Amino acid sequence: MPDTTQTICITGHEHPTLACIEDVVNYFISKGFSVALGPEIESEWYNFDFLRVPAHHPSRDTQDTFWISQSTVLRTQTSAIQGRVTKDWNIQPPLRVISPGRVFRNESTDASHESVFHQLEGFVIDTNITMAHLLSTIDGLLNHMFGEIPTKYYPHHFEYVEPGMEVVIKWKDSWLEVLGCGMIHPEVLSNMGIDSSEYSGFAFGLGADRLSLLKYGINDIRSLYHPDARIIRQI
Amino acid sequence: MFVDVDTSVQETAEIFYSLGFGVESVHGDVIDLEITPNRGDALSILGCAREYSAYTSKPLHNPFDKRTILPINDEPTIHVTITTPLVPFYRGYSIEIQNNQSSPQWIKNILKIYGIHAINTVVDITNITMLLFGQPLHAFDCSSIHSTQMTIRESIDDESVEILNGKTISLKKGSLVGDDGTKLIDLVGIQGGKSSGVTHSSKNILLQAIDCDPVTIRSTSKTLSLATESSYRFERGIDRNGAHSALTYALSLLEELCNAKLHSIISHKTFSTRTIKFNTQNVSRLLGTDISSDDCFNYLRRLGFDHKGSSVYVPSWRLHDIYIEEDLIEEIARLYGYNKLRKEQLPASHGTTMPTQNIWDTQRTTSHALQNLGFDEVLTYSFISSKNIPVSDRLKYRKVINPLSEDHAYLRNSIIPLLVKAAEFNIWMPSLSLFEIGTVFTATSEEIKIALLSTDKIPFIQESLSIVPNQLPYKTRKKYYVWEGSIDECKLLIPHENTSVKLTSFPFKNVSKYQPTVVDIACIVDRKYSIEQIRVTLHLIDKKIILVEPFDIYSNKKFGVDKISYAFHILLDNSDNNFTALSLNKIISNIHTMLVKTYDAHIR
Numbered sequence: 001m002p003d004t005t006q007t008i009c010i011t012g013h014e015h016p017t018l019a020c021i022e023d024v025v026n027y028f029i030s031k032g033f034s035v036a037l038g039p040e041i042e043s044e045w046y047n048f049d050f051l052r053v054p055a056h057h058p059s060r061d062t063q064d065t066f067w068i069s070q071s072t073v074l075r076t077q078t079s080a081i082q083g084r085v086t087k088d089w090n091i092q093p094p095l096r097v098i099s100p101g102r103v104f105r106n107e108s109t110d111a112s113h114e115s116v117f118h119q120l121e122g123f124v125i126d127t128n129i130t131m132a133h134l135l136s137t138i139d140g141l142l143n144h145m146f147g148e149i150p151t152k153y154y155p156h157h158f159e160y161v162e163p164g165m166e167v168v169i170k171w172k173d174s175w176l177e178v179l180g181c182g183m184i185h186p187e188v189l190s191n192m193g194i195d196s197s198e199y200s201g202f203a204f205g206l207g208a209d210r211l212s213l214l215k216y217g218i219n220d221i222r223s224l225y226h227p228d229a230r231i232i233r234q235i
Numbered sequence: 236m237f238v239d240v241d242t243s244v245q246e247t248a249e250i251f252y253s254l255g256f257g258v259e260s261v262h263g264d265v266i267d268l269e270i271t272p273n274r275g276d277a278l279s280i281l282g283c284a285r286e287y288s289a290y291t292s293k294p295l296h297n298p299f300d301k302r303t304i305l306p307i308n309d310e311p312t313i314h315v316t317i318t319t320p321l322v323p324f325y326r327g328y329s330i331e332i333q334n335n336q337s338s339p340q341w342i343k344n345i346l347k348i349y350g351i352h353a354i355n356t357v358v359d360i361t362n363i364t365m366l367l368f369g370q371p372l373h374a375f376d377c378s379s380i381h382s383t384q385m386t387i388r389e390s391i392d393d394e395s396v397e398i399l400n401g402k403t404i405s406l407k408k409g410s411l412v413g414d415d416g417t418k419l420i421d422l423v424g425i426q427g428g429k430s431s432g433v434t435h436s437s438k439n440i441l442l443q444a445i446d447c448d449p450v451t452i453r454s455t456s457k458t459l460s461l462a463t464e465s466s467y468r469f470e471r472g473i474d475r476n477g478a479h480s481a482l483t484y485a486l487s488l489l490e491e492l493c494n495a496k497l498h499s500i501i502s503h504k505t506f507s508t509r510t511i512k513f514n515t516q517n518v519s520r521l522l523g524t525d526i527s528s529d530d531c532f533n534y535l536r537r538l539g540f541d542h543k544g545s546s547v548y549v550p551s552w553r554l555h556d557i558y559i560e561e562d563l564i565e566e567i568a569r570l571y572g573y574n575k576l577r578k579e580q581l582p583a584s585h586g587t588t589m590p591t592q593n594i595w596d597t598q599r600t601t602s603h604a605l606q607n608l609g610f611d612e613v614l615t616y617s618f619i620s621s622k623n624i625p626v627s628d629r630l631k632y633r634k635v636i637n638p639l640s641e642d643h644a645y646l647r648n649s650i651i652p653l654l655v656k657a658a659e660f661n662i663w664m665p666s667l668s669l670f671e672i673g674t675v676f677t678a679t680s681e682e683i684k685i686a687l688l689s690t691d692k693i694p695f696i697q698e699s700l701s702i703v704p705n706q707l708p709y710k711t712r713k714k715y716y717v718w719e720g721s722i723d724e725c726k727l728l729i730p731h732e733n734t735s736v737k738l739t740s741f742p743f744k745n746v747s748k749y750q751p752t753v754v755d756i757a758c759i760v761d762r763k764y765s766i767e768q769i770r771v772t773l774h775l776i777d778k779k780i781i782l783v784e785p786f787d788i789y790s791n792k793k794f795g796v797d798k799i800s801y802a803f804h805i806l807l808d809n810s811d812n813n814f815t816a817l818s819l820n821k822i823i824s825n826i827h828t829m830l831v832k833t834y835d836a837h838i839r
């Protein structure tokens with residue numbers, strides 16, 4: 001019998017955040033959504049003003065921004081895709097869109113904050129869309145991700161939706177915010193060139209990194225962007 | 236003071252949460268609420284009491300709302316002229332006081348909860364009134380207002396004002412200031428001037444309540460990096476109709492604590508109102524839940540919205556956030572309860588006119604193909620340090636105007652340097668193959684690229700570069716093979732086959748910041764034992780073991796035909812950076828014992 005040596009190649013690991021994103025995106029593709037990817041350097045208009053976050057309004061304070069030029073930013077939210085799809089690419093309803101991507105906030109980092117992270121934005125615009133559809137869609141998503149889990153909806157303010165809300169889930173005995181959503185504001189529909197007397201819609205956004213931290217039990221968001229083989233290879 | 240609260244602190248916190256006010260913390264009987272930027276009206280105890288009253292249907296009392304105030308003189312003792320439309324409301328009380336010592340303890344206690352310093356009774360009363368009523372007040376010492384004249388106007392370029400904290404601030408055009416003809420005595424809406432501040436010896440004071448343009452206040456506050464409790468409220472909008480009760484409350488405290496007498500009232504005002512056409516049928520059109528017309532108007536009434544037919548009158552304190560019918564419907568939904576709303580599946584039929592962008596699918600297919608070849612997917616920062624870019628090359632990069640630090644001053648034009656940095660961080664890993672799919676930037680554009688790095692030659696990419704130690708600009712300790720290109724190029728190069736072994740995973744363990752210790756172990760066992768079986772046993776031997784990765788299988792006639800050698804890298808976490816030789820040896824000895832005992836292994 002000859003001597004044999006076989007080197008073992010271990011299957012690589014998917015990044016935890018991207019694994020979560022892929023799972024959510026595939027879920028929405030199965031619900032008839034299409035994927036749209038927007039640029040990371042975004043105009044101030046699509047990132048803020050289009051979504052009713054004007055320059056001289058305190059709502060800007062909630063999103064500390066990296067500026068690239070007088071009128072361009074590193075996008076602070078994937079919601080900028082709403083304007084890209086409807087105005088820049090001129091795609092009109094019916095629309096069901098899911099958009100993952102990297103976003104940026106100019107804030108100091110700690111175990112639960114990174115200046116670079118990933119969000120997922122989804123939106124639906126059609127005739128006769130109501131908050132009942134939104135609630136059912138979010139329930140479906142959370143059920144898909146976490147199984148049967150207690151969920152609550154609370155009013156919350158985001159400039160681009162009305163009404164707006166925040167969704168919390170019960171996770172290991174505490175309630176955690178996982179998602180923001182609401183009915184698209186008529187002024188945003190108007191910015192999209194969509195007649196709000198004919199169409200309505202909803203939008204939701206979630207932080208993909210936080211979900212992956214929850215799902216895998218990782219305790220520091222920074223380890224997601226500073227690759228550590230000990231973490232990657234456990235996933 | 237405004238509403239009877241008969242719920243427990245926890246229940247009260249939950250009520251506010253369900254109304255849309257995030258609960259930051261509950262300590263004793265203090266609830267710290269997150270007030271979103273649209274709800275300036277709720278930045279006061281009165282505002283919160285209104286919400287509580289609407290939720291519980293308990294009556295709201297504001298005893299200062301209707302109280303009439305009679306000054307001693309008819310003629311104003313101070314003359315205030317307003318020359319800007321940016322201050323649409325002004326009400327000032329000219330007041331004589333007998334004393335102004337330090338405040339009673341109950342006032343100090345309340346201020347302390349809010350983190351506001353107690354100064355003297357008059358100043359503390361202005362602050363406490365603001366906290367209770369939401370109306371910022373400012374008190375001037377009249378003796379320092381030159382010839383008892385003050386003009387409120389927009390600043391011109393190169394003016395300066397010395398504010399209460401002692402700093403002299405240079406102003407540009409367009410801020411709001413108070414001017415007594417000789418000097419600026421107030422940075423209106425933000426902070427008072429030092430020269431006119433009220434002190435222990437003040438006798439005649441001007442107590443003023445104003446409203447000013449939110450955008451102007453915000454712009455000045457941002458430019459000067461000077462945010463105050465007052466500017467925070469003006470930016471979010473205050474209730475002009477509330478100034479009367481705030482001033483009246485403040486006066487009643489001044490009478491009680493400083494023997495105050497009101498001499499005269501100065502007043503300039505414009506009020507605005509708003510009505511919204513409301514068709515209650517649109518409630519179910521937006522919410523998908525039927526709520527009767529009566530219920531809708533009842534919820535609105537509880538929140539202070541009157542109506543006549545289909546016209547709804549917006550109360551003065553909600554003029555800053557209620558503009559359209561959808562806003563009214565949100566108010567109704569808040570009181571109805573979001574968790575009681577009906578749910579309905581999206582109809583399956585309509586679909587979407589948006590074509591799916593193939594790039595996403597290509598990215599994920601390529602990612603999985605690389606994982607099958609043993610590459611780990613990582614994400615790294617989009618920023619790179621100015622130190623890593625030669626000055627002559629900097630124009631080719633996209634710069635961030637306001638970076639976190641010089642180490643994050645530019646956007647990456649390649650992922651490779653970041654993969655190299657990641658590999659160096661994991662220097663203890665005997666072998667490593669990584670890739671990242673991400674956006675890279677030139678001075679004018681961005682595109683999605685994929686970069687690969689391996690400590691071994693990448694067999695399917697012939698032209699991969701090798702980076703050797705100390706090759707600039709990356710000072711590395713190991714040699715790496717790297718490649719970067721478009722996803723489409725990568726897709727053509729990589730074989731779509733699975734040459735790797737998938738390992739079962741264990742519950743995730745968080746790791747310490749210290750470098751792990753890597754121990755290699757090879758053992759000869761009977762062929763009937765699988766390498767995976769032994770890996771699982773090894774993993775469970777000690778809680779410090781984070782990973783056990785097999786790296787080769789070897790057979791040799793010297794071992795005997797039924798024997799085989801398996802080799803593993805074992806990663807041990809250095810949880811407190813004091814892995815002593817002793818504790819390490821103990822774990823290794825446990826491993827040996829276990830292998831010998833369970834598998835009759837021969838350790839090589």
